[in-house]
Structure formats: structure tokens, C-alpha cells
């Protein structure tokens with residue numbers, strides 16, 4: 234039970250990669266604080282985890298991470314209920330509701346991967362604000378509150394940021410300027426924070442998924458099945474559980490080892506713009 238008695242706070246815990254990590258960490262004896270907005274989903278996961286792991290404490294906070302007041306209150310209540318946070322997993326992301334699907338004909342002809350939701354000038358300013366405030370502010374708000382409530386006084390802890398391979402490579406996907414720059418900002422923040430926390434035992438790590446079959450890819454193409462299938466053509470995306478396995482590997486390392494960053498992609502995803510679309514055919 235590697236996480237026996239450890240207190241783990243995870244954002245974006247109501248589905249996808251976050252939920253998969255939660256389930257693995259809970260099975261190893263951790264106490265958990267689940268942050269997301271959907272009360273019904275959080276309630277369901279919490280009840281299920283409590284049933285399966287009766288010795289673990291599990292709580293949830295249904296909040297929007299865009300509000301620092303909400304984040305600070307939720308973190309402070311969590312620390313009162315569970316004790317100091319040992320591990321923070323920043324996993325949240327958001328896209329605005331799609332209004333416009335771009336014309337991808339040229340991209341398809343060039344063999345490029347497809348993206349969404351709209352070219353930057355066509356976004357609403359409110360969409361830009363929502364993405365920046367969730368993907369950048371939200372991540373920083375939770376980190377700030379957890380550092381100041383728990384980790385700084387003990388000079389101890391682990392912060393695992395779920396970023397993306399898109400944070401490093403210049404993405405050719407049209408229509409995702411804000412998301413990709415958010416991911417680049419998360420990478421920069423991860424590196425800067427790691428440096429600033431020198432003199433403590435707080436580790437700051439980045440896990441970079443490639444294509445994973447979650448709500449994410451359906452949402453990013455406006456739940457358009459044709460576009461979704463086109464993006465996944467010729468290979469199989471990873472499962473959320475496989476990314477969760479990589480997170481567990483990073484968190485299992487002893488204190489003297491930091492897996493600073495880990496790219497975990499389907500083998501067919503050679504880079505952001507080169508997908509081996511003969512993979513499934515070759516590996517039937």
C-alpha cells in the first residue's frame with residue numbers, strides 16, 4: 234500500500250484521466266480529496282471508493298477552479314478534514330463549448346492531425362478567458378493554496394502536473410492556440426516552481442499524455458463523429474487507465490528520484506503531426 238495514509242488532492246477528478254488516477258491511488262490506501270464541478274459524478278465516485286476502500290477517507294469539493302476564493306475555501310476545508318496534503322495532482326483542463334467547426338480539408342490533404350475548436354480570431358473573448366482562467370489560473374490557484382496550507386510548513390510534498398505533449402512541440406493543429414499555449418504555460422510553471430522550491434523536499438513533476446480516449450477528444454471536435462474517427466484513424470488511442478499507471482509510476486519513486494517529466498503516447502503517435510496510420514493494420 235504505497236500511499237497508505239497519504240493525503241492526495243486531485244483536480245479534474247470527476248472523469249477521464251483524473252478519475253482513473255483517483256481509482257489507482259485509492260486502491261493503494263490514500264485518503265483523497267476530489268475537486269471538479271459535477272456534484273453528481275463526484276458523489277458517485279466518492280461513494281464507490283468509500284465502499285471499496287473503507288479504511289481510506291474520501292471527500293469531494295464541487296467547485297469551479299476559476300475562483301480563488303472557492304479554491305482557498307475548499308483547500309482549507311480539506312486540510313481540516315484530512316490533514317496536510319502530501320500529494321497534489323493538477324489535472325484540470327477546459328475547452329469552451331464549440332460553436333464553429335473549422336474546415337479541415339487542407340489539413341487532411343497535408344496528412345496533418347486534426348484539431349478544434351476554432352481559429353483564434355473566431356473565438357469569443359469569453360472563451361479565451363475561460364480557458365486561461367481554468368487551465369492556468371486554476372492550476373496555479375490550487376498549487377498556491379496547497380503550498381501555503383500544507384507543503385511549505387513541512388517543506389515536503391509532491392506536485393504532479395498533467396500537462397500534454399502539446400506543451401513542448403509547436404502544434405500544427407489548427408484551432409487550438411489557447412489550449413496549446415496554456416499547456417506550454419503549465420510546462421514553464423512546472424520548471425520554474427521546481428527551481429523556486431529548491432531548499433525543500435517538494436518535488437514538481439510533469440506528466441505529458443499523448444492521445445487518450447476520454448471526453449477530451451470528443452469535446453474538442455464538438456462531438457462530431459466523423460472528425461473524431463478521422464483523428465483516430467489507423468491507430469488506437471491510449472486508455473485513461475494507462476496514463477494513470479504512468480502517474481502511479483512517477484509517484485512511486487523514492488524521494489531522491491524525480492521523474493521530472495514523462496511523455497506517454499500511443500506508439501503510433503510519433504510526434505504531434507506524424508501519426509502512423511498503418512499501425513492498427515500492421516498490429517492486428
Ligand SMILES: NC(=O)c1ccc[n+]([C@@H]2O[C@H](COP(=O)([O-])OP(=O)(O)OC[C@H]3O[C@@H](n4cnc5c(N)ncnc54)[C@H](OP(=O)(O)O)[C@@H]3O)[C@@H](O)[C@H]2O)c1
Pocket residue numbers: 244245246247248249250251268269270271272274296297298299323324325326327367371395396397398441442443444445446447448449450473
Ligand atoms: N485526453 C487526452 O488525449 C489528453 C492529451 C493530453 C493532455 N491531456 C490532459 O489530461 C488532463 C485530463 O484530461 P482528460 O482527457 O481526462 O479530460 P476530461 O475527461 O475532459 O476531464 C476534465 C476534468 O476537468 C474538470 N474541469 C473542467 N473545468 C473545470 C473547472 N472550471 N473547475 C473545476 N474542474 C473542471 C472536469 O470536471 P467537471 O466538468 O465536473 O468540472 C473533468 O473532471 C488535462 O490536463 C488534459 O489537458 C489529455
